Amino acid sequence: MQPRTRRQKEVLEFITHFLEKHGYEPSYQQIAWQLGVSSKSGIAKHIEALETQGLITRKRENGSFKLELRSKDSIADFVCKIEWLAVPQKESFIEDWENEPLFVPKFLLGYQMPENLRAFRVPNNAMLEEHICEGDVALIQEKSFARDGEIVVALTQNKRAVLKKFFRQGANVELRPANPNYDSIVLSADKVSVQGILRGILRPFD
Secondary structure, three states, rough: OOOHHHHHHHHHHHHHHHHHHHHHOOOHHHHHHHHOOOOOOHHHHHHHHHHHHHOOEEEEEEEEEEEEEEEOOOHHHOOOEEEEOOOOHHHHHHHHHHHOEEEEEEHHHHHOOOOOOOEEEEOOOOOOHHHHOOEEEEEEEEEOOOOOOEEEEEOOOOEEEEEEEEEEEOEEEEEEEOOOOOOEEEHHHHHHHEEEEEEEEEEEOO
């Protein structure tokens, strides 16, 4: 993670270089002098922001704060947490690891923000011709609408969650499989609730 503002970057760089040179952290006053800032309270706000971003930590010792830099290769820089999509699923199908958040390498997400994504366990082979298999983990961007041809997770009138292609047909919606062994689901639009759009697939090892 990088600092969010230019001033935060300057504060972090000064603390880093000071620690490397002296072996101990600078005071707020020293940081203020270096950056030409008149108020230590302004520096304190930047330090607090850097701490919120996880780039430094503050530990209180003898009535004052000691600054520590977070390891540059922290695992938090490379993975992100994805919660599961809140839809009904058969209890017999749920694995133990589905009761915990999913941790995914950030590079797999491209430009997608992890907070906008949810995980969904693919329940069957209805999308096999799209190379999506039963047991795969679909990464779903939460949305309540879709364009024709997009692969969606939708709830049907019986509250069953399905992963299929979305198409409008007048007042109806067709949820179309990509496997001739499965039938399309055609319902009036008010009986279909789109939960999100497919953005990626993860395949657990057998």
